[in-house]
Amino acid sequence: MIITFTVNGESRVANVAGDESLLTVLREQLELPGSKNACEQGECGSCSVILDGRLVTSCLVMAADCEGANVTTVEGIGGERELSAIQQALLDHGAVQCGFCTPGFVVAATHLFEHNPHPSSDEIKEALSGNICRCTGYGAILRALEGLAGEAT
Amino acid sequence: LEITRPTTLNGALDARAANPGADMLAGGTDLMVEVNFGHRNPEQVIALRRVEELADIETRRIGAAVTWARLERSEHQALAQLARTVGSPQIRALGTIGGNIGTASPAGDGLPWLAAMNAEIEVASRDRGTRRVPWNEFFTGVKRNALEPDEVIVAAILPDYVPVNQHFAKIGQRSAMVISTVAAVVARDEDGRVRVALGSVAPTPLRATRAEELIAENPEPSERVLEEFARTVSEEVRPITDHRSTEAYRRHAAGVLARRLLERCLVS
Numbered sequence: 001m002i003i004t005f006t007v008n009g010e011s012r013v014a015n016v017a018g019d020e021s022l023l024t025v026l027r028e029q030l031e032l033p034g035s036k037n038a039c040e041q042g043e044c045g046s047c048s049v050i051l052d053g054r055l056v057t058s059c060l061v062m063a064a065d066c067e068g069a070n071v072t073t074v075e076g077i078g079g080e081r082e083l084s085a086i087q088q089a090l091l092d093h094g095a096v097q098c099g100f101c102t103p104g105f106v107v108a109a110t111h112l113f114e115h116n117p118h119p120s121s122d123e124i125k126e127a128l129s130g131n132i133c134r135c136t137g138y139g140a141i142l143r144a145l146e147g148l149a150g151e152a153t
Numbered sequence: 154l155e156i157t158r159p160t161t162l163n164g165a166l167d168a169r170a171a172n173p174g175a176d177m178l179a180g181g182t183d184l185m186v187e188v189n190f191g192h193r194n195p196e197q198v199i200a201l202r203r204v205e206e207l208a209d210i211e212t213r214r215i216g217a218a219v220t221w222a223r224l225e226r227s228e229h230q231a232l233a234q235l236a237r238t239v240g241s242p243q244i245r246a247l248g249t250i251g252g253n254i255g256t257a258s259p260a261g262d263g264l265p266w267l268a269a270m271n272a273e274i275e276v277a278s279r280d281r282g283t284r285r286v287p288w289n290e291f292f293t294g295v296k297r298n299a300l301e302p303d304e305v306i307v308a309a310i311l312p313d314y315v316p317v318n319q320h321f322a323k324i325g326q327r328s329a330m331v332i333s334t335v336a337a338v339v340a341r342d343e344d345g346r347v348r349v350a351l352g353s354v355a356p357t358p359l360r361a362t363r364a365e366e367l368i369a370e371n372p373e374p375s376e377r378v379l380e381e382f383a384r385t386v387s388e389e390v391r392p393i394t395d396h397r398s399t400e401a402y403r404r405h406a407a408g409v410l411a412r413r414l415l416e417r418c419l420v421s
Contacts, residue, residue: 018194019154019195054247055243056243056247060185061185061247062188064156064200065158065202129242130240131241
């Protein structure tokens with residue numbers, strides 16, 4: 001089945017075989033491997049994308065249901081050569097552990113700051129609660145985003 | 154896989170009549186986990202997220218496709234409280250109350266609230282029209298409900314009287330992204346009667362009617378009555394031991410949670 005949808009501002013076509021997830025189609029057909037495949041049950045947040053304005057785990061979205069949808073993945077954030085303010089802040093604070101979950105954090109934080117440019121610490125923690133999963137090293141991520149939240153726009 | 158993406162309720166009912174038993178896809182937070190783990194391989198899917206009628210929300214009517222993210226701001230306090238505890242922001246942006254009702258998991262956090270409110274489940278089919286099923290007739294067992302293969306869950310319907318004073322709490326193995334070990338809703342009517350509903354402690358959500366009766370007889374309970382209330386709730390639940398908890402712990406926790414929520418109702 002052919003589906004047509006918008007990914008990172010471009011119209012894309014995918015040939016969906018069956019009940020595979022949006023995550024699978026992004027990674028395996030559209031050459032967008034930034035969204036990571038880990039838990040496949042919505043628990044870890046590393047496959048987070050913005051779907052029609054909502055932050056979702058793309059592993060729980062059936063690709064066949066994405067006809068006409070608008071998707072932003074981590075590849076659609078920042079440019080080829082310049083980083084978004086969130087990416088730069090994470091870099092400046094060394095806010096990675098192994099890095100596997102980082103794309104999901106970038107997408108979740110981008111969604112948060114789009115809706116709330118000056119979130120409180122609690123709002124940041126709540127917005128990232130679907131990405132905080134099992135490892136440590138979250139202090140640097142929170143410090144990076146708190147710094148950004150405090151900056152004048 | 155054949156997928157139908159209706160944009161109206163009638164379209165959804167047509168699709169369901171044409172393919173009775175087709176898998177219904179709303180937020181996907183239950184269905185896609187089963188698909189990803191190879192436990193289900195749907196051949197027919199009816200995708201519901203484009204059906205605007207199902208996403209309507211009114212004081213006495215909550216459309217089946219209303220997401221937890223929207224219910225976080227519900228005017229019904231315990232519903233808003235429980236919506237904030239479902240999964241993560243990503244899950245709440247997808248998952249719907251109708252999905253909770255359709256999956257009918259014993260651990261569905263929305264279900265004790267529906268039980269406490271005496272909600273009815275509105276379902277519809279193309280050929281047999283609309284019917285409303287009381288919650289205690291709708292939920293029939295573990296992941297079983299009274300939905301017929303040609304029916305679609307349309308809405309949760311609340312009665313005319315809904316208590317304002319209502320509280321939710323749940324216990325799990327950690328504080329976020331967790332399946333409930335015990336979930337509870339206690340609500341207090343203006344006449345002092347209370348409703349006590351529990352989840353994850355029986356095949357279906359249940360009401361602790363003997364505990365409710367105890368408070369009806371003692372609307373301003375003493376410490377002794379509160380202790381008896383907790384004990385009665387513990388006796389009334391029918392939990393099992395599984396990988397998440399034991400029967401004994403669930404009985405104990407159900408009593409503790411119900412008493413805690415009752416005390417919140419009594420001071421608010």
